[in-house]
Amino acid sequence: MRVSALFGTTRRSAPGEELESHQLLLRAGFVQQLATGIFSYLPMGWRTEQKLRRILREEMNALGGQELCMPVVQPAELWQRSGRWDHIDQVLLRFQDRRGRDMALALSHEEVVADLTAANVSSYRDLPRIVYHIQTKFRDEPRSRGGLLRTREFTMKDSYSLDRDQAGLELAYRAHFVAYFRIAARAGVPVVAVLSDVGVHGGNLAHEFMYLTEVGEDTLVFCSSCGYAANQEVAETGLPEPESEPEQELEEVETPGASSVAELSAYLQIDPSRVAKSVAFMAELERAQPARLVLAVVPGPSEVNLAQLRNAIGAVDLRTATPEEVGRGGGVAGYMSPRGLSADAAIVVADELLTRRRNLVAGANRTGWHLRNFNLNRDCRVDKVTRLAAAATGDPCRNCGSPLSVRKGIEYGNIFQLGTRYSVTLGALYHDEVGQQQPVVMGSYGIGLGRLLACVAEEHHDDRGLTLPIGVAPFEVALVSVGQDGEVTELAESTYRELTEAGVEVLFDDRDASPGVKFADADLRGIPLRVTVSPRSLKAHGAELKRRIGEPRTIPRDTVLAEVLEELGALRREEREWVSSQLDPVRALVAQTFGGEG
């Protein structure tokens, strides 16, 4: 490809408020935004995307996946049968066709897979199978952000395993678990696996694969001692032994102006962890039903784990309550507690940790007053006890008690043991050996391509631009000619021909532009190897070879092809070594996670 013929320009600047790695993708002409959360891929970005797709196909085929393609536009009926038409609120984009028929844009493809399975699988002899496609999804996110990190339209590699039973599902799940490490590593992105929320799918097990970075929007909890790793949404911490001190008499104490945990603990000169903090939410327990007041009671310093709270009460929708709503339920914002609240007024969910503590401080539901010697089991009504406090740095690990650490990450992929939910509702059944009809056991596994590209850019850039791995860079070699000297042009042209004929992917900057411009563009685009032909290099009887990250050296003109091929080989070799270094620990991890041989 000649730069003089390329569609898509580089830019000197991008909007300043965007994420830095995303600014580079914009400036390098990889992607361009059309609307909120909706992007075009320009030829540069599309080439990289194609390379990511190739990696995905190779790895999915390697575990026995069969590629197919399912539609993005789908009839509502399918979604009504699975129940998701009603259970998913605004994220599912709905519209009508010309006949007024309800339609939806696919936000994933479980329904269609189950529908296809119903029609194409009838016997245990037809199982197991793994199918996948790389296809557009649309999720009308309330808020896109971070460039490609969270978009509304995106491409996903989603695969689906079809098995006779749970044991088969576990094999497919394990295969994907390994493949997802391989795929990320081949794309040049280091990832970790964390336990994740199974959500309303109600499956048995789910993992997310995370690229650790401060700009990530997921919060993750790790134990460096035993290896426990979980999304904060599902992270559990160790519980202390119940306190044994006798329960003392409940008393009201005046605490003027102390409406926050910090103020309260300072005023009473107690540790914040001695406070039973009540946080008020409004929860819709069923779609389109009036929201109910929910009190989440957690230790003073803790945040409420919203996913746990949602799961605990089966909420369809959950939001923080306004002071008025708290008041209507009989509470007093800032001085709130479950004390004295009727079952009609509020649903009370308490952190299990607090049931093991004695003589805490809680709100008195009276402005300016709190309660001392508050004992959760004795002094109020509790509807549900669960682990509600979000795991925080230093909390004890549930497995080994060591202090946990908390980090941020980007979810690049997830894997899900679905079970039989979709096969039952959509009739994906098979006959077993004795002629009994059984529901197919399903798993689903997703990787977002745009997000993967964002992770690649985030991991591989410097102050001059992208520094892409050779496995995903849009071109392998940037060929730069300096000046318009006849001999320079001649050597550059012949080098371009020679490399291209040898199958090397070359981006030849043949423009009549100054060297600085050409170097800057090659750097910005992140092309891993650069060949420069210039009057200066000709004086040394050849061309200059330089890695994107590395020092230049001169090579004789009649060895350019050989030198380039060797350097490309070296780059590939180094990347393979890096990939295997990433995969080394995975075998042990698999054994630890699933048991048996890795």
Place this chain on the structure above:
RNA sequence: CGGGGCGUGGUGCAGGGGUAGCACGCCACUUUUGGGAAGUGGAGGUCGGCGGUUCGAAUCCGCCCGCCCCGACCA
């Protein structure tokens, strides 16, 4: 959905009641050619939309639309 910010040539931005500006990019010519060259000349904008105030609106007011950031949310 709440809070904040922004919308002005292709890109990034300034201007903030008197008729549109800078840098980069683009076109032409000349001189240049190892880290975003220089000169000369040029093209390019109904200032997001609609309505209002005013002698006069990019500028003030109202409504709407779009985009970004924080939060809620994120099957």
